[in-house]
Amino acid sequence: MAEGKGFGKTILFGEHFVVYGLPAIASALGSVTIAKVEKAEKFEFLDERPETPGYKEKKKGEIERQLDSLLEQFKLDKEGNSVKITLSGNLICNSGVGASAALAASISRALNELLGLEMSDDQINKAAFIAEEAGSGTASGIDNTTSVYGGFLTFEKNLEGGPNTIERLSVQNPVEIVLATTGITQETKVVVGAVRAKKEADPEWFEQICKQYREVFDKGLEAVKKGDREEVGRQMDKNQEILRQIDVSCDEIEEIVKTAKEAGAIGAKLTGTGRGGYVLLLTPGKELQEKVAKAVEEKGYKTLKTKVGLSK
Numbered sequence: 001m002a003e004g005k006g007f008g009k010t011i012l013f014g015e016h017f018v019v020y021g022l023p024a025i026a027s028a029l030g031s032v033t034i035a036k037v038e039k040a041e042k043f044e045f046l047d048e049r050p051e052t053p054g055y056k057e058k059k060k061g062e063i064e065r066q067l068d069s070l071l072e073q074f075k076l077d078k079e080g081n082s083v084k085i086t087l088s089g090n091l092i093c094n095s096g097v098g099a100s101a102a103l104a105a106s107i108s109r110a111l112n113e114l115l116g117l118e119m120s121d122d123q124i125n126k127a128a129f130i131a132e133e134a135g136s137g138t139a140s141g142i143d144n145t146t147s148v149y150g151g152f153l154t155f156e157k158n159l160e161g162g163p164n165t166i167e168r169l170s171v172q173n174p175v176e177i178v179l180a181t182t183g184i185t186q187e188t189k190v191v192v193g194a195v196r197a198k199k200e201a202d203p204e205w206f207e208q209i210c211k212q213y214r215e216v217f218d219k220g221l222e223a224v225k226k227g228d229r230e231e232v233g234r235q236m237d238k239n240q241e242i243l244r245q246i247d248v249s250c251d252e253i254e255e256i257v258k259t260a261k262e263a264g265a266i267g268a269k270l271t272g273t274g275r276g277g278y279v280l281l282l283t284p285g286k287e288l289q290e291k292v293a294k295a296v297e298e299k300g301y302k303t304l305k306t307k308v309g310l311s312k
């Protein structure tokens with residue numbers, strides 16, 4: 001029997017744009033998925049992860065493709081030379097928190113242990129990425145990278161296929177956030193595909209949008225490094241405006257954003273795939289975090305109160 005862990009994640013800046021080689025900022029969450037693996041004659045998969053109702057059903061195909069990819073990569077079969085995999089942990093699965101990346105990362109880590117392969121984190125990350133791609137067909141690599149390494153980082157995909165650029169950001173003074181779930185599960189592949197279709201229909205417009213996003217990223221990163229929370233919040237709001245323009249927001253996200261801003265959140269944007277999933281609310285201090293979470297919950301949405309590591 002062996003065990004492996006994969007962190008949940010939230011994207012502060014850059015979902016969707018990261019697919020096209022623009023840089024993004026992500027942070028691991030305290031919530032994790034844990035994979036337990038043991039040798040077995042016949043393949044068995046037990047999914048005991050907590051979920052937003054309907055998540056596992058909707059992601060069934062994606063999960064199966066990920067598992068097939070992992071079995072193939074680790075040279076395991078469905079019968080004979082096989083494994084039993086049990087997933088658990090406190091990461092509540094929904095789109096937006098990197099649940100599928102945490103699945104791939106935790107199983108890759110556990111299989112590496114079980115089979116005594118002594119893989120480096122980079123190799124584990126690669127295995128998780130291949131599984132993510134098999135699952136959704138469109139992964140940039142930001143989710144599995146954050147899930148494997150943890151912490152707070154910038155990520156830039158190498159579109160030529162070479163190594164991606166990853167900068168670890170130091171965490172000196174974590175800041176309170178609220179993650180509010182719309183309760184809607186989306187398939188990353190579908191939403192990424194819709195954005196790609198918009199880009200292809202009007203490349204000039206998309207280039208303009210990318211320029212706007214690049215400005216947000218540059219200012220956001222500077223503010224993160226300085227520990228200027230107000231400015232981080234302002235840039236998150238601008239990022240949300242840009243995400244609206246590429247049509248990955250939805251009514252539930254907008255209601256959460258509006259409610260949170262009225263309750264005092266200093267930044268509010270969708271995080272991850274969009275058109276559902278989670279909304280990230282920047283709420284420094286326990287008091288503001290409580291107040292914003294309460295206001296959002298009163299509208300009928302569930303929340304998760306945690307922290308991300310802004311420096312300073």
Ligand code: MEV
Nearest residue numbers: 015016138139140272273
């Ligand atoms: C999903 O968490 C983030 C997206 O940018 C897709 C990806 O980067 O793989 C929407």
